[in-house]
Structures are given as structure tokens and as C-alpha cells.
Amino acid sequence: MGDTTRIGIIGGGLMGREVASALSRWFVLENFPVGAELTAVCDLAEQQCEWFRRVPSVRLLTADYGELLASADVDVVYVAVPHNLHETIYLDVLKAGKDLFAEKPFGIDLKAARAIAAAAKSSGRFVRCSSEFPFLPGAQRACQIAGEGKLGKVLEIRSGFHHSSDLDPTKPANWKRQVSTCGEIGVMGDLGMHAVHLPFRLGWNPKRVYAQLQKIYHERPDGKGGMAACDTWDNAMLHTEVEIDGDEVPLRFEMKRLAPGETNTWFIEILGTDGGVKFSTKEPKTLWTFQRGKEQLWQKMDLGFHGPFPTITGGIFEPGFPDCFLQMWAAYIAERAGKLDGRFGCVTPEEAVRSHELFEAALKSREKRGSVAL
Ligand SMILES: NC(=O)c1ccc[n+]([C@@H]2O[C@H](COP(=O)([O-])OP(=O)(O)OC[C@H]3O[C@@H](n4cnc5c(N)ncnc54)[C@H](O)[C@@H]3O)[C@@H](O)[C@H]2O)c1
16 A cells, blocks of 8 residues: 555544544555555543554544644544534634545534535645445445436435434433534434435435424433433435436435334435336345336345455455445545545535535425425
8 A cells, every 4th residue: 555644533432433443454455555544533531532542553642632633643634523513623624734534414504514615625625524325335336227327217216314223212312312412404414414425426416305304202311310302303204306317306315213123224226117226234235126027027136245445355245334434434535545536435515515405405394394496
């Protein structure tokens, strides 16, 4: 591998640790042109910081992100903090002259997303946003099949992400359940980027949206013996229209925290008059394809382990969450180095802003109980 990109993390919680895991096995990427290592971590909570002592390449642990941004030992900063902090910290990263790998939803609302995208442009820094599931082999094949235009006239598309742990009313509240820290868009901010990335990349941009938004549990245990108000949207179905080859086509985005039986299910379904394709993380190596013939036929294919960036893992093995997360990081580092070479890239600032435009329109749709043009 060539030069090594030095990465700092701000926010060493659930996702910060995933990044440490991905970077710690960078050597599994085959013939990858750039090295990557985690050099610095910032978290306000001491025990979160302490966890990163197990990563040998980490040379700076701090509770002050200003110290991390001042370090000459950091080229790229990955930020994984509550949504109300995105705008301030992302802008500070850019002001410090570092490249940014942002977490979704790229600001707490549309105004913040626009400010971050504008700063990304004016600073000239390399900025992308996280969304890892489209890097799974099944998602890549679905994207390829749809992009080749072999499905005939596209009839409808479903793209979504379902969780179920919130079905349990005793699950404690956290910052993701409150508007002040998660944002008014609620579950759309949590899960929406995952649902829009692939359709947006295929050029399917909603022209109109009708949103069904649900708040299901209004309070949860606060972890201190009391109850805390939970005021974010829990489930969202965005019924949108996109234009494909001159036709208006329904595209439904589904984002749900309460979807019975779904632990972490990302899926895409694209149906056309001549063919169709379906992929879900419920069956991580399986691709379903439809072909119209004399008889109606859905075929099931085992794909194995073929991400956009080859690794040492055998082609017959199954891919999982840590694998698509590593592939996403490989895409970020490759694109930053000008070496993406036509492969699928991470969410751009423009796409992130477009997602917020959709989610803001969805809030308006819910308010007026009608459709809203974009
Ligand atoms: N890509 C994905 O699949 C995915 C999954 C979950 C969350 N996320 C996103 O990642 C981000 C973080 O979510 P999480 O689940 O990791 O949250 P988390 O609560 O597990 O971690 C957030 C961390 O940020 C730290 N923090 C808060 N303020 C800070 C500050 N000023 N300076 C330094 N550290 C600070 C907290 O102490 C905590 O450890 C959010 O934007 C979320 O939407 C992405």
C-alpha cells in the first residue's frame, strides 16, 4: 500500500468503535493503493476514550476535540456524535483544514446540512457522509442491474431500513429519541440516509412526497428510575414519485424503529415490466431476480463475498455489517486519493442536502396531510 492516511475520530461510541474495527484490519484489502490508520480519538466520556487504548496505532486520546483538530498527526476526521452537534463540529473540522467523513444525517436539519455543504465547497476539503449498506454485494448487484436498464419499464421501487428493538417499551430513552438532540425529522435522520443513498445514486430524485409518520411510544424509562419524554417520529413511510425514462414511478422509502421481527434490515426492491431485483440484509448473500417469460419466475442466487474492493476473504463466504463498513471506508479513502476508478462512492454533500430536502418536505406533508412537491 502507498501513503498512509491518518484518521482521527470525534465521538467514540457505537460507530466510533466500528471505525476502529474497520481500520484495524485495513491489511485485508487486496492491492489497495492507500494505507489507513487510526491515530487519534476524542470523546467527552473517559470510559469511551479508554476503550481505544486497545488500538495500537492510537497516539492521542483526548476529551477536547480542539486538541485532536490541532494535531498534525491527523488528515481525516470521522465525526460520530449526536445530531445537534453535527453542524458545529463538522464546520470546526473544515476550519482546521482537515478532510471530513461525516455521519448521517449530516446536520440536524436542512439548514444545518446546507451550511455544512457550503463550507465543504468553500473549504475545498474532501467531504463525504456515511452509508454502508449499498456496499454489500447484493446491493451492488441490484444497483448494477437497475443501472443497466434491463428491467423494462420500471413499475415501482421500495427502499428501506427496519429496526425492532424499540418495540420493547422498557428500552431506555436516549438522545436518538428526543427532538433536541436527534432532530425534528426523528427516524428519517436516523435511518433515512441508508434508504436514499442507492436510489439517489441511480438518479431517482423524488418530485413529490406524501408522508405517513408515526410516534408510537411517547415516553420511556430514563435509566434513573423515572420516565423521559420521547418526542421523535418512530416510523416513517415516504410515498414519493420519481421520473424514470419519462414515466412517473412510485418510490417508497420506509424507515422504521418499530418493525416486528426486524433487527437491522436494509432492503431494496426494484420491479419492472421485463425484470425485477430484490436484496435484503435478512439474506445477506442472496439476490432475487425476476424475469418475465412465458411463466413468471423469481430466481434466487447466492452471491458470496464480492465487494467493490477485493479482500483476502474467500469468495464463498457471507458478508456482514463489519464488511460493508470496511468497504465504505475503502471507498472514502480511494475517492479522496482520486482512485475510486468508477466504483460506487460514499454519499456526497449534495446528496445529503437532497435527503434533508426530502425529509423537510415529509414533515410538511404530515402537517398538512397531503402531498408536497419538491
Ligand atoms: N452509519 C451507521 O450505520 C450509523 C449507525 C448508528 C449511528 N450512526 C450515526 O453516528 C452518529 C453517532 O451515533 P452513535 O450511535 O455512535 O452514538 P453514541 O451515543 O453511541 O456515541 C456518541 C459519542 O459521542 C460522544 N460525544 C458527545 N459529545 C461529544 C463532544 N462534544 N466531543 C466528543 N465526543 C462527544 C459521546 O460521549 C458518545 O460516546 C450519529 O450521527 C448517528 O446518526 C450511524
